[in-house]
Amino acid sequence: MKKYKVILLLVITSILLNSCSEDKMDDINKNVNNPTDVxxxxxxxxxxxxxxxxxxxxxxxxxxxxxxxxxxxxxxxxxxxxxxxxxxxxxxxxxxxxxxxxxxxxxxxxxxxxxxxxxxxxxxxxxxxxxxxxxxxxxxxxxxxxxxxxxxxxxxxxxxxxxxxxxxxxxxxxxxxxxxxxxxxxxxxxxxxxxxxxxxxxxxxxxxxxxxxxxxxxxxxxxxxxxxxxxxxxxxxxxxxxxxxxxxxxxxxxxxxxYYQLDNERGYLFASKSLFDKLNARANDPRADGYFEKIQKSTGAPFTYEFFINGVSPQSQNYSYSALINKxxxxxxxxxxxxxxxxxxxxxxxxxxxxxxxxxxxxxxxxxxxxxxxxxxxxxxxxxxxxxxxxxxxxxxxxxxxxxxxxxxxxxxxxxxxxxxxxxxxxxxxxxxxxxxxxxxxxxxxxxxxxxxxxxxxxxxxxxxxxxxxxxxxxxxxxxxxxxx
CATH class of the missing domain: 1.25.40.390 (Serine Threonine Protein Phosphatase 5, Tetratricopeptide repeat)
Known part of the structure; x- marks a missing residue:
């Protein structure tokens, strides 16, 4: 990954140098050890x-x-x-x-x-x-x-x-x-x-x-x-x-x-009731359970599915979320x-x-x-x-x-x-x-x-x-x- 970061820096450097409008400044700032043509x-x-x-x-x-x-x-x-x-x-x-x-x-x-x-x-x-x-x-x-x-x-x-x-x-x-x-x-x-x-x-x-x-x-x-x-x-x-x-x-x-980053850093997306209903309407669809995580709404309470009713449920982070999330x-x-x-x-x-x-x-x-x-x-x-x-x-x-x-x-x-x-x-x-x-x-x-x-x-x-x-x-x-x- 370090190699790709270096590459990205080279690309950014190339863009910045090529955007200068004065040829003289380009010559002054040129670094022969840092190629601009990647x-x-x-x-x-x-x-x-x-x-x-x-x-x-x-x-x-x-x-x-x-x-x-x-x-x-x-x-x-x-x-x-x-x-x-x-x-x-x-x-x-x-x-x-x-x-x-x-x-x-x-x-x-x-x-x-x-x-x-x-x-x-x-x-x-x-x-x-x-x-x-x-x-x-x-x-x-x-x-x-x-x-x-x-x-x-x-x-x-x-x-x-x-x-x-x-x-x-x-x-x-x-x-x-x-x-x-x-x-x-x-x-x-x-x-x-x-x-x-x-x-x-x-x-x-x-x-x-x-x-x-x-x-x-x-x-x-x-x-x-x-x-x-x-x-x-x-x-x-x-x-x-x-x-x-x-x-x-x-x-x-x-x-x-x-998706992992968003869930880990902000927690904005949750389990859709609409999606669950479509899965649940089809008998023996394993994804009705496998797509989602059960949550515990309070200490000591049982773990249950809490689906967000699309367009209706109040803003909260206390809903079920994806079971597929992985970095x-x-x-x-x-x-x-x-x-x-x-x-x-x-x-x-x-x-x-x-x-x-x-x-x-x-x-x-x-x-x-x-x-x-x-x-x-x-x-x-x-x-x-x-x-x-x-x-x-x-x-x-x-x-x-x-x-x-x-x-x-x-x-x-x-x-x-x-x-x-x-x-x-x-x-x-x-x-x-x-x-x-x-x-x-x-x-x-x-x-x-x-x-x-x-x-x-x-x-x-x-x-x-x-x-x-x-x-x-x-x-x-x-x-x-x-x-x-």
């Missing part, structure tokens, strides 16, 4: 860490998990999000994530340029990996905020108020970048493998290609309301993971899982169980004649065996699914949606949020939605997107105009969910 094998490590621990794994996951009721916000700012008190419409709520996402993409852009036309031209492996991460971060950015600055962004000192690009156009870039990544990862390079600098796959290009195909499957399904193509989804799935050992995730022994838990960018649920849905949507539960069973089995501290590997997934009594294609599709949602607890909340919004567009109404949320405030205050970050709302007239008073988050879907921006 090789991509080091900067790509920092980009992996910021993507996982900084972007997908913390604030975005905490807030979206509350909105889709995988978690409940019982205290502090998470309680404000739970009760829709300022947080969902404030321009400051997601500002740290907003800035981190843009900084990560800027760093990846520099890596891509260096490996394409710069001094590391021909470094195809690092180029392909950077492109996968770039596409992933771009999709995350537009999934959360809709139309965002992109084509005129990443030009410090040149364009000060970049325009917003349409989500439809940004998704075309996501797909093209992933396809380019697959091509580059298949090329032979004279550059050494990243090895341990690659904190995700240790330089295994085959696994990176599988991750890229898995992301293509996810994003193709994401567009199913606008541009359904389930045959293409299945084609991508067939070229992706074959076990959880290949899934797109990251552990870093030097950095605790963000060593991975951060998932695309899990094996998600991929199998994508496959199951694509098959069922491809033909109304499909009523087989074989693919659903495989996905549920993978969910029972997800790579976290507690698993349910002894549970008979086939018997569990058979007990659900699925006999029609419509019932199969609804149960796939619910089981996928249940599998995302606790730190895949962003994808649960994306899926909920996609399905809301496809089913046409809250009443018809397979996942019934219980927070009464959702009648008119379900956040359909996240607000732009304060850094740009206050400095970019284009973002400021799109932000307005922030209440648009309750009214306007993103493009792929039926909106216009």
């Amino acid at each position: 090789p991509t094998r080091f900067s790509i490590t920092d980009a992996m860490t910021s993507t996982t621990f900084g972007n997908i794994g913390s604030d975005l996951s905490f807030y979206t998990g509350i909105y889709v009721e995988l978690n409940a916000g019982g205290s502090g700012q998470m309680y404000n999000a739970e009760t829709r008190n300022g947080e969902p419409i404030s321009q400051t709520t997601y500002n740290n994530s907003w800035n981190s996402q843009y900084q990560t993409m800027y760093n990846l852009k520099l890596i891509i340029e260096k490996c394409t036309t710069g001094e590391e031209k021909g470094n195809y492996a690092t180029l392909g990996i950077a492109q996968v991460l770039y596409a992933y971060n771009l999709a995350l950015l537009t999934d959360m905020y809709g139309d965002v600055p992109f084509s005129e962004a990443f030009q410090p000192g040149v364009v000060f108020q970049p325009k917003l690009d349409r989500q439809e156009d940004l998704y075309k870039i996501v797909f093209a970048t992933l396809e380019d990544a697959i091509v580059n990862l298949g090329k032979t390079s004279t550059y050494a493998s990243l090895g341990t600098q690659d904190l995700i796959y240790q330089g295994n290009k085959t696994k990176w290609i599988k991750a890229a195909n898995g992301l293509l499957a996810r994003y193709t399904l994401r567009l199913s309301f606008r541009q359904p193509d389930y045959t293409k989804v299945l084609s991508y799935v067939s070229k992706s993971f074959t076990s959880k050992d290949e899934e797109f995730k990251m552990k870093n022994d030097g950095i605790p899982n963000p 060593a838990n991975p951060i998932f960018m695309l899990s094996y169980h998600e991929l199998l649920f994508i496959k199951a849905e694509a098959e069922a949507r491809n033909s109304v004649a499909v009523i087989s539960t074989a693919s659903l069973t495989a996905a549920v089995n993978a969910a029972f065996n997800k790579d976290e501290v507690i698993n349910f590997s002894s549970t008979n997934a086939a018997g569990y699914v058979a007990g659900l009594g699925i006999t029609t294609n419509a019932a199969l599709l609804k149960e796939i949606a619910v089981q996928k949602y249940l599998s995302f607890y606790e730190n895949e909340c962003v994808e649960a949020y994306n899926d909920y919004r996609r399905l809301l567009a496809m089913y046409g109404s809250v009443a018809a939605h397979p996942i019934q949320l219980e927070n009464p405030l959702n009648i008119d205050k379900f956040p359909l997107r996240l607000t732009y970050g304060n850094s740009d709302v206050s400095a970019n007239k284009n973002v400021k105009a799109a932000f307005g008073d922030g209440t648009y988050v309750y009214k306007e879907n993103v493009w792929w969910a039926g909106g216009t921006r």
Whole structure:
């Protein structure tokens, strides 16, 4: 970990030195023993860490998990999000994530340029990996905020108020970048493998290609309301993971899982009554007990479950919490169980004649065996699914949606949020939605997107105009969910 801290310091030093405007001062301050041009094998490590621990794994996951009721916000700012008190419409709520996402993409852009036309031209492996991460971060950015600055962004000192690009156009870039990544990862390079600098796959290009195909499957399904193509989804799935050992995730022994950090330092997230009700409604679901910790409300009292009633319970830290929390838990960018649920849905949507539960069973089995501290590997997934009594294609599709949602607890909340919004567009109404949320405030205050970050709302007239008073988050879907921006 000390090595990565040194690398990060080098990156920061490089940014600071390159931002100086006077050539003379640059020469005076130059330290020949402290290089300012960091090789991509080091900067790509920092980009992996910021993507996982900084972007997908913390604030975005905490807030979206509350909105889709995988978690409940019982205290502090998470309680404000739970009760829709300022947080969902404030321009400051997601500002740290907003800035981190843009900084990560800027760093990846520099890596891509260096490996394409710069001094590391021909470094195809690092180029392909950077492109996968770039596409992933771009999709995350537009999934959360809709139309965002992109084509005129990443030009410090040149364009000060970049325009917003349409989500439809940004998704075309996501797909093209992933396809380019697959091509580059298949090329032979004279550059050494990243090895341990690659904190995700240790330089295994085959696994990176599988991750890229898995992301293509996810994003193709994401567009199913606008541009359904389930045959293409299945084609991508067939070229992706074959076990959880290949899934797109990251552990870093030097950095605790963000959920562990939040619980350990602040204690803001608690067990959602809404989630428990869905588990409890399914006979013999082991997660109804296994997902949560019993608590003792007072000395001498018995240990019991105390669930937070979504949107209703008072602010307190005296509720049950996740039983899955552990500092060593991975951060998932695309899990094996998600991929199998994508496959199951694509098959069922491809033909109304499909009523087989074989693919659903495989996905549920993978969910029972997800790579976290507690698993349910002894549970008979086939018997569990058979007990659900699925006999029609419509019932199969609804149960796939619910089981996928249940599998995302606790730190895949962003994808649960994306899926909920996609399905809301496809089913046409809250009443018809397979996942019934219980927070009464959702009648008119379900956040359909996240607000732009304060850094740009206050400095970019284009973002400021799109932000307005922030209440648009309750009214306007993103493009792929039926909106216009």
